[in-house]
Amino acid sequence: MARSMTGYGKGESPGPRYRARAEIRSTNHRYCDIAPRLPRRAAALEDRVRRFVQSRVERGRIDVFVDVEDAEDVPKQVIVDKGLALAYYSALKDMQRELGLSGDVEVSLLATLPGILEHREHEEDIEVLWRSLGIALDGAMQSLLEMRETEGESLSADILARVESVGACVLKIKARAPLIVDYYKQKLDNRIREMLPSGALDEMRLAMEVALYADRVNIDEEIVRISSHLEQMKASLASTQAVGRKMDFLIQEVNREINTIGSKAADAEVGALVVEVKSDLEKIREQVQNIE
Numbered sequence: 276m277a278r279s280m281t282g283y284g285k286g287e288s289p290g291p292r293y294r295a296r297a298e299i300r301s302t303n304h305r306y307c308d309i310a311p312r313l314p315r316r317a318a319a320l321e322d323r324v325r326r327f328v329q330s331r332v333e334r335g336r337i338d339v340f341v342d343v344e345d346a347e348d349v350p351k352q353v354i355v356d357k358g359l360a361l362a363y364y365s366a367l368k369d370m371q372r373e374l375g376l377s378g379d380v381e382v383s384l385l386a387t388l389p390g391i392l393e394h395r396e397h398e399e400d401i402e403v404l405w406r407s408l409g410i411a412l413d414g415a416m417q418s419l420l421e422m423r424e425t426e427g428e429s430l431s432a433d434i435l436a437r438v439e440s441v442g443a444c445v446l447k448i449k450a451r452a453p454l455i456v457d458y459y460k461q462k463l464d465n466r467i468r469e470m471l472p473s474g475a476l477d478e479m480r481l482a483m484e485v486a487l488y489a490d491r492v493n494i495d496e497e498i499v500r501i502s503s504h505l506e507q508m509k510a511s512l513a514s515t516q517a518v519g520r521k522m523d524f525l526i527q528e529v530n531r532e533i534n535t536i537g538s539k540a541a542d543a544e545v546g547a548l549v550v551e552v553k554s555d556l557e558k559i560r561e562q563v564q565n566i567e
Contacts, residue, residue, distance in 0.1 A: 277434075277512050278567045279426035280304065280335040280519070286414020288407040290346030292400065297341050297411040299328070299419045303565060304336040311339040320405055324412065331416050333517035334567045341408065354393040363388050427566065431512045434522075434562050437555045438508050441529070444548045444555075445505075448536060449498050451545055494539055497532045504529045519566040526560050 280303045287296040311324045328337055367380045385391055504525045511518040511525070530553065537549040 276424065277427045277431045277514065277518050278420070278423040279430055279565050280423070280567050281426060281565065282419045282422035284415040284418030284420070284422065286411045286416070286418065288410035288414075290407065292346055292403045293407040294344045294346045295341065295404075295407040295411040296343075297339065297408070297415040299340075299412075299415045300338045301332065301335040301419060301423070304334060307332060307334055307337070309337045309339065311341070313341045314343055317341060317343050317404060317408065319401055320408060323405060324408070327409070327412055328416070331420065332567065334519055339412075341411075343404065343408065346407075356391055356393065360385050360388075360391050363391070423567065430562050430565055434559050434566075435509065435512055437559050437562075438505055438512075441552050441555050441559075442502070442505050444552045445498060445501050448494070448540075448545055448548050451542065451548075452494055452498075452540065494536045497536050497539075501529055501532045504532075517567045519563055522563045522566060523560075526556055526563065530556050 280301060282301050283299070285296070285298045288294065307329060309325050309328050311321050311328075313321055313324065324339055324341065328339060363385055364380055367384075370376075371378070371380070508522060508525050511521055533549055533552050533556070537546060540546075
């Protein structure tokens with residue numbers, strides 16, 4: 276069944292080294308546009324995240340939100356720049372002597388000076404981080420796809436009903452087509468008989484004129500092509516692949532053929548059916564904009 280392009284999913288991984296959470300939101304888009312938003316510590320994994328998502332979806336604007344925390348207490352490291360501390364101490368003692376100041380240079384004072392103490396983050400284990408993040412992403416993607424498939428079922432059912440409606444109208448047009456020629460023949464016959472003296476009607480000339488008209492308004496090829504396109508639409512809706520672009524093309528082709536029928540068959544009843552078909556096609560087009 277065709278899938279919708281809109282959906283939401285979230286997933287998380289409890290550890291053991293990292294706690295990762297992922298949210299994925301998708302909306303309509305002509306192409307596959309993936310926008311990962313990762314914390315700085317996971318920035319190196321952006322390309323992997325992008326490839327992971329792209330392997331599961333083919334169309335849509337995909338926003339990926341990732342959050343990562345340490346799942347356990349990680350020892351913090353504070354580095355003391357002893358050389359800089361000694362330089363500060365010497366400079367302060369020199370200033371104290373020159374200014375004639377009293378007192379001692381305390382450790383608490385040195386600790387506040389720039390560059391003495393440096394807090395270093397532990398080095399990230401990218402592969403371990405990716406394993407945790409991959410679990411969270413997989414859970415979020417599963418939820419997203421389930422939502423897209425559920426909405427896709429509703430969209431497909433509505434589109435299929437309208438495709439059937441178009442098919443029914445085309446069958447009515449097909450049944451009406453021969454009557455158009457008969458009506459034209461009778462109308463032409465009556466008009467000629469009114470204009471010419473009795474017995475002056477050239478039956479052969481009338482038959483040729485009717486034959487030319489029948490050829491000009493023949494819509495058999497258009498009917499066959501429309502029927503083929505409608506069957507392809509039904510098959511596409513039953514597919515699990517991305518079919519949105521194909522459906523767009525088929526709608527365009529059906530619309531082109533039905534316009535040709537409307538211009539060929541100068542008949543009020545056929546004209547009304549053509550308008551009904553075009554109305555259904557427009558509604559199908561609107562729904563297909565949501566299909567992957």
